[in-house]
Amino acid sequence: MKLLLIFLALSSQAFGHDVSKAIIHPGEVRWTEFPATSDKSIFSCRGNIIKYAYKDRKGVAMVVESYFSELKPFKCLVEFNGKTEHEILFQVEDKEYKAEQLKVDPKKIKLAIKDEQRVWAEQQVLNRIYASSVKDFQFQKSFVQPLKSAITSVYGMKRVYNNQKKGQHLGIDYRAPIGEKVPATNGGLVVFAGDLFYTGWTVILDHGLDVFTVYGHLSQTLVPVGKKVERDEIIGLSGNTGRTSGPHLHWGVKIQGQYVDGMSLIDETQKHLPN
Numbered sequence: 302m303k304l305l306l307i308f309l310a311l312s313s314q315a316f317g318h319d320v321s322k323a324i325i326h327p328g329e330v331r332w333t334e335f336p337a338t339s340d341k342s343i344f345s346c347r348g349n350i351i352k353y354a355y356k357d358r359k360g361v362a363m364v365v366e367s368y369f370s371e372l373k374p375f376k377c378l379v380e381f382n383g384k385t386e387h388e389i390l391f392q393v394e395d396k397e398y399k400a401e402q403l404k405v406d407p408k409k410i411k412l413a414i415k416d417e418q419r420v421w422a423e424q425q426v427l428n429r430i431y432a433s434s435v436k437d438f439q440f441q442k443s444f445v446q447p448l449k450s451a452i453t454s455v456y457g458m459k460r461v462y463n464n465q466k467k468g469q470h471l472g473i474d475y476r477a478p479i480g481e482k483v484p485a486t487n488g489g490l491v492v493f494a495g496d497l498f499y500t501g502w503t504v505i506l507d508h509g510l511d512v513f514t515v516y517g518h519l520s521q522t523l524v525p526v527g528k529k530v531e532r533d534e535i536i537g538l539s540g541n542t543g544r545t546s547g548p549h550l551h552w553g554v555k556i557q558g559q560y561v562d563g564m565s566l567i568d569e570t571q572k573h574l575p576n
């Protein structure tokens with residue numbers, strides 16, 4: 302036993318810095334803590350710099366794996382003054398996502414030119430929003446589900462629309478009649494409240510450090526852009542707007558430009574923050 306411990310200690314020091322290991326699946330987020338000399342330490346995964354929260358020589362970052370993962374292992378590094386302080390080796394394990402068929406308005410499948418232009422213009426607005434996240438996490442508690450009703454479509458479901466167009470559902474759908482109160486799933490800043498082609502009337506919250514949540518197909522939005530909201534605060538009413546096959550709430554989680562499973566954000570924050 303003693304020998305094994307010595308061996309483990311030696312191997313984790315083999316590169317002159319600590320190495321830790323983690324596992325992630327496509328479409329998931331991992332709450333990742335690491336030692337950091339200062340808030341000037343750089344945290345990067347696959348060579349991309351990732352924003353993190355810093356306190357008492359410790360960093361906290363959200364590491365995500367794309368739904369469209371190639372299942373390749375990757376490295377995250379903590380560097381200070383060009384020197385690696387810590388390394389985390391991520392192993393990516395596969396995850397099966399199921400398929401479903403849907404019938405929606407054909408006009409929301411094969412887009413008219415004016416709709417294509419509208420979608421493009423909306424994308425420019427959204428890109429700017431997603432590129433300007435606030436500097437610190439806007440929450441102290443774990444994330445929660447927006448509704449307690451049945452989930453009618455889970456994250457990652459492969460979809461075939463009207464037997465023709467293929468896609469994937471990168472959010473979670475909750476059963477909701479028109480007019481159900483929709484609360485914020487955590488503290489955040491309202492960065493969008495308006496009508497979008499696909500998600501209809503939509504509220505987007507910025508939770509800081511490139512973590513966003515999206516509430517779609519609303520009948521009404523109840524908060525203005527710029528408002529700071531707390532967890533459970535009502536931000537809109539459910540509805541049937543945009544590309545839908547009936548009234549429901551669509552809840553999306555976008556972290557560092559990737560739509561990930563909201564359930565993994567809930568699980569990960571529940572492990573580390575008060576519930």
Ligand SMILES: [Zn+2]
Nearest residue numbers: 472473474551
């Ligand atoms: Zn949905």
